[in-house]
Amino acid sequence: MSDRKKLIIVGVLALQGSYHEHLAHLTSLFEDLSNDKEYNLKYEFESREVKKVEDLDSLNGLILPGGESTTMSILLQRNGLLEALKRLIQIDKLPCWGSCAGLILLCNEITNTNIDLSGKNVEKSMRYKSIGGLDVRVHRNSFGRQLDSFSEKFTLENFDGELHNAEFTCVFIRAPVIKDVLSLETRQPEEAPHSDTENRIVRATYIGDIVNRAKPEVLLRLGSNEKDSMIVAIRQGNVFGTSFHPELVKGDYRMHKWFIDRFILDSI
Numbered sequence: 001m002s003d004r005k006k007l008i009i010v011g012v013l014a015l016q017g018s019y020h021e022h023l024a025h026l027t028s029l030f031e032d033l034s035n036d037k038e039y040n041l042k043y044e045f046e047s048r049e050v051k052k053v054e055d056l057d058s059l060n061g062l063i064l065p066g067g068e069s070t071t072m073s074i075l076l077q078r079n080g081l082l083e084a085l086k087r088l089i090q091i092d093k094l095p096c097w098g099s100c101a102g103l104i105l106l107c108n109e110i111t112n113t114n115i116d117l118s119g120k121n122v123e124k125s126m127r128y129k130s131i132g133g134l135d136v137r138v139h140r141n142s143f144g145r146q147l148d149s150f151s152e153k154f155t156l157e158n159f160d161g162e163l164h165n166a167e168f169t170c171v172f173i174r175a176p177v178i179k180d181v182l183s184l185e186t187r188q189p190e191e192a193p194h195s196d197t198e199n200r201i202v203r204a205t206y207i208g209d210i211v212n213r214a215k216p217e218v219l220l221r222l223g224s225n226e227k228d229s230m231i232v233a234i235r236q237g238n239v240f241g242t243s244f245h246p247e248l249v250k251g252d253y254r255m256h257k258w259f260i261d262r263f264i265l266d267s268i
């Protein structure tokens with residue numbers, strides 16, 4: 001008699017942004033995996049929209065979609081998800097992947113945060129806050145006007161497993177870029193509230209275990225030398241971030257599979 005299959009539940013934050021696209025990619029992927037012996041003997045997969053704290057129950061992994069990180073930050077604070085996610089990601093080490101706006105919310109330092117604070121969706125009294133998890137400084141809307149949106153094929157030299165050296169179409173939409181990897185020793189405390197300026201840095205409150213933290217690994221860097229420092233994909237332990245949107249590339253869910261293999265199944 002075979003052991004019972006393990007149920008793997010992957011949540012997608014569904015407050016705003018490209019969550020339908022992530023869910024559609026997961027549905028296609030899970031269908032493929034249900035026909036693949038290597039997986040179907042051991043696992044059953046399910047996806048779930050995450051809109052409130054209760055939806056986080058028994059998740060094995062979580063995806064934060066692209067969209068508008070200011071709006072998402074406000075909504076996360078309003079319904080208590082921000083604090084719950086901080087604990088799950090920073091302390092319980094829930095595998096988590098953020099694309100674009102989702103990446104921004106996973107960064108410990110964010111610059112260029114003021115742009116949308118005058119927007120109609122935003123309560124001015126609320127501060128932009130991030131969940132944190134990646135010891136990096138990210139700059140929002142980093143490509144300027146002409147390159148606001150573009151897509152380009154890159155070779156994923158630094159990804160491992162099935163994505164190693166794969167050609168991948170990366171879609172950038174008002175994308176953020178990681179400018180610096182921060183060192184744990186120089187980490188600053190969360191900044192006190194202050195008025196918004198172009199160079200304001202938002203820092204996530206750090207609540208996890210500093211000693212056992214994994215090191216950030218750069219997975220994709222644009223430009224030919226390190227000084228350009230246009231990091232657009234990064235991993236730090238249980239947290240993965242891409243500046244681009246794999247969920248918007250029709251029929252290609254290789255990166256979703258990679259996240260499930262490398263972050264969720266590898267940690268079981």
Ligand SMILES: NC(=O)CC[C@H](N)C(=O)O
Nearest residue numbers: 066067068069100101174
């Ligand atoms: N495509 C996106 O997710 C854009 C992110 C957006 N510029 C932000 O800062 O939230």
